[in-house]
Amino acid sequence: VTTLRSARASDVWLRGILSSLYRIRPATRADVGRHARLNNASVSRGLNQLIDAGIIRKLGELESGGGRPRDLLAINPDAAGFVAVDLEGIAVRFAHTDFLGGIRRRWEAAVPLGHFFPVDKVFEGIDIVLRDATPGERDRVQAIGVSFPGLMTKEGLLTAVNLGWRDVPLERLLRDRFRLPVFLERDEGTSIRAERSHGRAKEARNWIYLIVSNGVGVGLVVDGRHVAGHTHMSGELGHVTIDSNLDVRCQCGKYGCLETVASTPAIVQYYGDLTGHPPASLAEISLSHIFELARRGDPAAVTTVERAGRALGLALSHAVNLLNPELILLGGDIVAGQDVLTPLLRKELGRHVLPHLARVVEIAASDLGPDVRLRGAASLAFHGCLAEPHLLARLCKLPEST
Numbered sequence: 001v002t003t004l005r006s007a008r009a010s011d012v013w014l015r016g017i018l019s020s021l022y023r024i025r026p027a028t029r030a031d032v033g034r035h036a037r038l039n040n041a042s043v044s045r046g047l048n049q050l051i052d053a054g055i056i057r058k059l060g061e062l063e064s065g066g067g068r069p070r071d072l073l074a075i076n077p078d079a080a081g082f083v084a085v086d087l088e089g090i091a092v093r094f095a096h097t098d099f100l101g102g103i104r105r106r107w108e109a110a111v112p113l114g115h116f117f118p119v120d121k122v123f124e125g126i127d128i129v130l131r132d133a134t135p136g137e138r139d140r141v142q143a144i145g146v147s148f149p150g151l152m153t154k155e156g157l158l159t160a161v162n163l164g165w166r167d168v169p170l171e172r173l174l175r176d177r178f179r180l181p182v183f184l185e186r187d188e189g190t191s192i193r194a195e196r197s198h199g200r201a202k203e204a205r206n207w208i209y210l211i212v213s214n215g216v217g218v219g220l221v222v223d224g225r226h227v228a229g230h231t232h233m234s235g236e237l238g239h240v241t242i243d244s245n246l247d248v249r250c251q252c253g254k255y256g257c258l259e260t261v262a263s264t265p266a267i268v269q270y271y272g273d274l275t276g277h278p279p280a281s282l283a284e285i286s287l288s289h290i291f292e293l294a295r296r297g298d299p300a301a302v303t304t305v306e307r308a309g310r311a312l313g314l315a316l317s318h319a320v321n322l323l324n325p326e327l328i329l330l331g332g333d334i335v336a337g338q339d340v341l342t343p344l345l346r347k348e349l350g351r352h353v354l355p356h357l358a359r360v361v362e363i364a365a366s367d368l369g370p371d372v373r374l375r376g377a378a379s380l381a382f383h384g385c386l387a388e389p390h391l392l393a394r395l396c397k398l399p400e401s402t
């Protein structure tokens with residue numbers, strides 16, 4: 001019993017230290033202790049073990065006025081690696097990453113609209129990003145992280161409309177093919193992970209991630225936890241009713257949904273209607289182009305952006321009143337229009353949110369670019385390995401404890 005208990009205690013230090021150093025780069029021993037909520041003795045024992053194993057490095061020393069110089073510590077990015085896969089939308093992306101989720105090699109395959117995307121192509125993508133890896137790098141790959149759209153059953157069967165997949169046992173197929181642990185998470189979960197590990201939400205405990213693309217959705221983080229919901233379907237802001245008089249029918253069958261006004265296709269459609277573009281030519285208009293025209297004062301573009309901003313701001317204001325967030329992070333296609341949208345969102349929050357709640361919420365845009373979910377999938381694999389004792393032992397090159 002004693003051995004078991006002490007084994008578990010050391011797992012707690014190792015997990016705490018590694019997840020702190022994943023987020024704070026570099027950090028002092030005191031930073032690690034504070035972030036991981038560990039006492040000095042645990043931090044020292046865990047750090048010594050990880051430094052001996054080559055997983056953590058001392059980068060140098062921080063001079064402190066009068067006191068002892070403090071070691072600056074960081075995870076050695078070469079100590080391990082992961083494979084990350086993003087099954088989103090119109091392209092499937094693959095990466096071989098280092099320990100910290102830095103992308104070493106990436107590749108992507110287009111997903112033709114309305115076509116079936118064969119699982120073999122996923123195998124091929126992983127083979128491609130690992131092809132140039134040295135045998136040592138290949139050995140150090142610990143796990144595969146996958147960001148997926150759509151729905152997964154408890155039995156691990158994935159249904160993803162964009163890929164033409166119905167009940168695909170992806171986890172089992174990948175595990176059998178590559179003999180590696182596989183971790184899968186829905187795309188809003190991986191996006192949130194990426195922003196917490198690498199992006200603008202490193203410090204935030206209560207925040208809303210607003211993603212506008214073909215649909216509109218939010219990721220909700222409350223007291224540091226991603227709120228997934230009873231059946232993992234939370235965050236459907238796109239189907240909040242913003243105007244029950246709207247006569248456009250939403251994909252969900254309702255009328256008046258935010259998505260019919262503020263998704264990327266809906267915004268483009270509205271601009272096309274205002275300017276008399278023939279429907280066939282709409283595919284050539286991008287949201288960033290409309291934002292650029294609005295910046296230059298083009299009246300149709302200004303009206304279009306204002307309408308979308310009003311609708312997004314109104315829907316968000318309900319979420320802000322309910323959740324009291326510190327940050328609204330903009331993601332997806334609206335990142336390109338953050339400068340024109342933010343004042344519109346602020347104005348709506350000012351109208352519909354309690355003054356104190358509106359005052360304390362910051363609005364910012366994601367700076368992680370199109371690889372955000374790949375970075376999140378690597379972070380998922382990292383944290384997945386920390387959570388499972390036998391994978392943590394393998395990662396830290398420890399003898400298995402139980």
Ligand SMILES: [Zn+2]
Nearest residue numbers: 239250252257
């Ligand atoms: Zn709807």
